[in-house]
Amino acid sequence: MIATPLSIIVPVLNEETQIVAALTALQPLRGLHCELIVVDGGSRDRTIALAEPLADRVVLSPPGRAAQMNAGARQAHGTIFWFLHADSRLPPEATTLISAALSDPGQLWGRFDVRLSGRHPLLRVVETLMNVRSRLTGIATGDQGMFVRREVFEAVGGYPPIALMEDIALSRLLKQRRRPVCLSQPLITSSRRWERDGVMRTILLMWRLRLAYFFGADPDRLARIYYGGGTASKG
DSSP: OOSSOEEEEEEESSOTTTHHHHHHHHGGGGGTTEEEEEEESOOSSSHHHHHGGGSSEEEEOOSSHHHHHHHHHHHOOOSEEEEOOTTEEOOTTHHHHHHHHTOSTTOOEEEEEEEESSOOHHHHHHHHHHHHHHHHHOOOOGGGOOEEEHHHHHHTTSSOSOSSOHHHHHHHHHHTTOOOEEEEEEEEEOOHHHHHHOHHHHHHHHHHHHHHHHTTOOHHHHHHHHTTTSOSOOO
């Protein structure tokens, strides 16, 4: 049993097809001193109605993952925040792993390895490179289920209010205080975008966006590219 109260914060947008399965999988954790907060960024489908019976709170927020996760953190009671995407599936004993990772007061934040759900051989290469790069750089992505002590999250100002790359921006702030704990147990995250848009095409797009961000490109412009000209928000 996790010793420190933990707030699980899940940003969503138009996720009616998978929200029940996602939140049902998290129900056992609500009895382990965890609270489950769903933050909706303006869904136009039944996401909110489906989520309400399965969450401790459903919070309404402007669209955009940074805005949504910050809104969820403001409503959270836990001393540890764990930010999960709606399409993530957890390893066994995930909350115990987080508790152990932060049992040392000097450890401030961390993340899990990631595994993509699809079977395409290139996805194994992608996930391996993501995990190795994260270990080398101390930078985490949202797909890796970032967790952080509440006081540290608040001290750095939460997620920077940008439309894309908010996870990288937060990682940079947190890394200035301490490198992350990198847990080898993987979160399984949906490869739906990779499979829909093509694995190689998505790899090249993500490299292009990250390189552009590294050299100072406007996150709003990058979000328009990433989301194909639509809203710069995704749950």
